Amino acid sequence: MKETLNKNWMVLYTRARWEKKVDKLLKDQNINSFCPLVKSNRQWVDRNKVVEIPLFNSYLFVKLNPFEHSKVMQTSGVVNFISHCGKPATINDTEIERIRSIVKEYSDVETVSLSSINVGDSVKVANGPFLDYKGEVYQVQGKSVVMVIENINCALTVKINPRKLYPAEQQRVF
Structure with missing residues (x-):
């Protein structure tokens, strides 16, 4: 019966810098999760290194049915589901595929919060x-x-x- 339920993409909020760890823990539990990663050059005093960092800080996407919610919430590093109007926010498959395509095709991708700047300011x-x-x-x-x-x-x-x-x-x- 679990297999016949619709699975939806939802957004998880994680502990800071736990995105990749939570993604691995969820995949180990056979939960479909997606943590978009981008390559970034990091410079230390003694070297430069290309590392993969999450595109969205403290967020990752999971595709699951209602029975898997509690299993996800019990995973280390998970804080909560992002909600909208009191229900977990869902994202359609097209948007997830668009994000996958962007991180695959473009090397210079990053998110920038522009909430404090508006047209006309x-x-x-x-x-x-x-x-x-x-x-x-x-x-x-x-x-x-x-x-x-x-x-x-x-x-x-x-x-x-x-x-x-x-x-x-x-x-x-x-």
Whole structure:
């Protein structure tokens, strides 16, 4: 009867830096899990090394039926399922395949939180050649922020970490 139940992809929240460990523990229990990994160059004092790091910090995907929920929750390193409207959030197969394809095809992939930057925000540049220039965010695409800089009346496409921008009405605190 278990085999006839629909299995859905769900998102698990894990302990920090436990994504790969939890993925292995779940696979050892014959649970279909997916931890998207990307290659990254890491530099130490004595060497450089290419390592595989999770694309999403503290998240991984599992495909399971309702009977397997408790088994997953008992796995070391699992914190909880990500929920939406009180129910575990599900992801369709197409989205999982899209993520698989992206990490397979592209080498320079990373996630960047842009929750603090929105189109229309007035921001200042925190460092670099445009330090303290004020502008308005026109478009956000991935890690690229297109902003109109008021002082020089031009549009500037900046590939910048969102943490290098701050609200225009604030003083820089770094």
